[in-house]
Amino acid sequence: MTDRTAPQAESPAREAWRMFSRNVPALIGLAILTAIVAMTLYGQFVYAGDAFEIVWAPHEPPGVTPDFPLGTDYLGRDIVAGLMTGGGPTLAIGAAAAAITMVIGITLGAFAGYYGGWVDNLLMRLTEFFQVLPALLFAMVLVTLFSPSLVTIALAIGIVSWPQTARLARAEFLKIRELEYVTAARAVGARNGRIIWKVILPNAAPPLIVSATLTVGVAILFEAGLSFLGLGDPNTMSWGLMIGANRQYILDAWWPVTFPGLMIFLTVFAVSLVGDGLNDAFNPKLRGR
Known part of the structure; x- marks a missing residue:
C-alpha cells in the first residue's frame, strides 16, 4: 500500500523560482526591469510627445519649464519623450542581439561538444x-557596410558576441553527453539531432539561460557604444542615439546625456541582478549562499 501522504518531489522549475524569490537583490532587479519595460510600453499613453519634434528652445535645463520636466536637447526636443520612445528600440536591440548570440553560440557549441573530434577542433x-577579433571594431565595420538600422545593429552585436556562449554550450555538452540517460537514448535508437536538442539541451539550459540574460545587458551597452560613435539608426530614437547626438554638448548641457545614460545604467544593472539571481537559483552549489 502506497503512502499517499508522502511529500512529492518539487519540480526543478518550481524549486528554481522558490530560490529566486528569496533573493532580494534579484527581486529588486526584476522590479526595476519590469518598471522600465512598462514605461517603454505604456509611457507614451501617460506622457504624450514626439521624440523627434522640436518643442522648445535648445538646452532648456530640467525643472525650469513644467511642460518639459527633464529639459530639452541641443535641438529643443523633449527629453522625457525621448526616454519614453527610446526605451523600446534599446530593449529590442538588446533582446534581439542576445537571441542571435544564443542561436549561433548554442548551435556551434552543441555540435562541438556532442560530436567532438575534428568537428570540435574546426568549430573551436x-x-x-572570432574571439580574438576586436568586437567593437568588427561591429562598426558590419554596421557601416550594411548601413545603420535596428536590424543591422542587432545582427552586428549578435555576430561579435557569440563565442563565449559557444564555449559555455560546448562545456555543458561535453559534461552531459556521456551521462546514463544520454547513453540510454542512443541505445534505443534516438537520432543525433533528437539527442542534441531534446535530451541534452534541456539539461544544459540553466547556465545558458543565465548567459542569455546577461547578454541582453552587454548588447544594450554595445548599442550605446555604437550610437555614441555615430553609428546608431538616425531614424529611430533610442537611448544610445540620445547620448550620441548630444555628446559634443555635454560640457554645456549635461542633462541630455545624463538621463538616457542613467536609464541604460539602471537597465543593465537590473539585468545583471536578475542574471545573478537566476545563476543562484539554477546552480545547486550556490543556493545556500
Whole structure:
C-alpha cells in the first residue's frame, strides 16, 4: 500500500523560482526591469510627445519649464519623450542581439561538444578566430557596410558576441553527453539531432539561460557604444542615439546625456541582478549562499 501522504518531489522549475524569490537583490532587479519595460510600453499613453519634434528652445535645463520636466536637447526636443520612445528600440536591440548570440553560440557549441573530434577542433578554431577579433571594431565595420538600422545593429552585436556562449554550450555538452540517460537514448535508437536538442539541451539550459540574460545587458551597452560613435539608426530614437547626438554638448548641457545614460545604467544593472539571481537559483552549489 502506497503512502499517499508522502511529500512529492518539487519540480526543478518550481524549486528554481522558490530560490529566486528569496533573493532580494534579484527581486529588486526584476522590479526595476519590469518598471522600465512598462514605461517603454505604456509611457507614451501617460506622457504624450514626439521624440523627434522640436518643442522648445535648445538646452532648456530640467525643472525650469513644467511642460518639459527633464529639459530639452541641443535641438529643443523633449527629453522625457525621448526616454519614453527610446526605451523600446534599446530593449529590442538588446533582446534581439542576445537571441542571435544564443542561436549561433548554442548551435556551434552543441555540435562541438556532442560530436567532438575534428568537428570540435574546426568549430573551436572558428570560435577562437572570432574571439580574438576586436568586437567593437568588427561591429562598426558590419554596421557601416550594411548601413545603420535596428536590424543591422542587432545582427552586428549578435555576430561579435557569440563565442563565449559557444564555449559555455560546448562545456555543458561535453559534461552531459556521456551521462546514463544520454547513453540510454542512443541505445534505443534516438537520432543525433533528437539527442542534441531534446535530451541534452534541456539539461544544459540553466547556465545558458543565465548567459542569455546577461547578454541582453552587454548588447544594450554595445548599442550605446555604437550610437555614441555615430553609428546608431538616425531614424529611430533610442537611448544610445540620445547620448550620441548630444555628446559634443555635454560640457554645456549635461542633462541630455545624463538621463538616457542613467536609464541604460539602471537597465543593465537590473539585468545583471536578475542574471545573478537566476545563476543562484539554477546552480545547486550556490543556493545556500
